[in-house]
Amino acid sequence: AYCNRGVIFEKMKMIPEAIKSYGRAISLNQKYSSAYYNRGSLFGAVGRIDEAINDFNRAISINPEFTICYFNRAIAYKKIGQLEKAIQDYDKVIENDPENAQAYSNRGVAMAEQGRFEDAIKDFDMAIELDPDLSDAYFARAIFFADTSQLRRAIDDFGRCIDLTPDKTFAYYLRGKLYGQLGETEKAIQDLSKAIVIKPDLAGLYVERGILFYQINSIERAIVDFKKSLELFPGNPIAYFYRGKSFEKSGQFGKAIEDFETFLEIVPESPDADTVKEELRELKLLPQTVR
Numbered sequence: 001a002y003c004n005r006g007v008i009f010e011k012m013k014m015i016p017e018a019i020k021s022y023g024r025a026i027s028l029n030q031k032y033s034s035a036y037y038n039r040g041s042l043f044g045a046v047g048r049i050d051e052a053i054n055d056f057n058r059a060i061s062i063n064p065e066f067t068i069c070y071f072n073r074a075i076a077y078k079k080i081g082q083l084e085k086a087i088q089d090y091d092k093v094i095e096n097d098p099e100n101a102q103a104y105s106n107r108g109v110a111m112a113e114q115g116r117f118e119d120a121i122k123d124f125d126m127a128i129e130l131d132p133d134l135s136d137a138y139f140a141r142a143i144f145f146a147d148t149s150q151l152r153r154a155i156d157d158f159g160r161c162i163d164l165t166p167d168k169t170f171a172y173y174l175r176g177k178l179y180g181q182l183g184e185t186e187k188a189i190q191d192l193s194k195a196i197v198i199k200p201d202l203a204g205l206y207v208e209r210g211i212l213f214y215q216i217n218s219i220e221r222a223i224v225d226f227k228k229s230l231e232l233f234p235g236n237p238i239a240y241f242y243r244g245k246s247f248e249k250s251g252q253f254g255k256a257i258e259d260f261e262t263f264l265e266i267v268p269e270s271p272d273a274d275t276v277k278e279e280l281r282e283l284k285l286l287p288q289t290v291r
Contacts, residue, residue, distance in 0.1 A: 101131035203233035
């Protein structure tokens with residue numbers, strides 16, 4: 001009864017109450033593997049990773065073939081950087097459920113982080129073979145391709161991911177970054193604009209798009225983006241730096257001085273500090289009437 005009540009609380013998003021109910025179920029039956037699993041999953045969801053792993057361990061000790069428990073424990077291990085343990089748990093999931101595409105995809109991510117690139121790409125390929133509509137696998141493989149300088153292949157996989165999950169902000173963002181690296185600025189701007197439509201409160205998206213506008217000399221649009229970014233994240237030094245450059249380029253020298261000075265206040269030890277100080281000296285030599 002307590003476990004069922006925990007499930008109801010969980011569906012109602014009443015997480016503390018659900019955890020307590022699962023705990024009560026466990027106190028009444030120390031061998032209740034599903035209660036350990038359910039509580040562990042909630043602990044994982046709220047960031048209590050050690051407690052989650054402890055519950056998964058207990059569930060698996062009671063039921064060694066509890067496949068989904070291995071899967072969730074692998075996710076928990078990955079969150080705390082225990083990649084080898086995560087991989088071992090995904091091995092067990094795949095042994096029990098050889099057609100689990102998500103397990104292959106997740107194991108591939110862990111292997112890539114270990115530098116086992118050949119093994120990682122095999123897992124991503126297998127995940128996609130098993131489930132051609134698994135968006136996560138395309139996204140993970142795209143990141144792998146990007147990290148190994150296979151930019152066109154990464155762009156293709158981000159595109160497939162977007163086709164399957166059109167609201168995946170970071171697929172647009174990362175593909176946009178790649179287009180920018182390839183000098184395809186208009187495509188990059190289009191992707192960042194789509195990402196902004198989905199997540200209009202992410203300050204970094206406006207900075208990235210603003211930099212692209214600056215690069216193509218669309219200075220007014222760049223300034224608008226940097227302003228929006230600073231409204232969302234007032235302490236962003238990159239936004240101040242590039243808005244200062246944009247103001248300077250558009251002849252608004254007084255505003256450029258203000259932004260460069262703010263930049264130096266925020267990050268006085270920046271690698272760009274000497275360059276900014278030199279620009280400030282030159283700007284301050286201009287007559288007041290020009291500023």
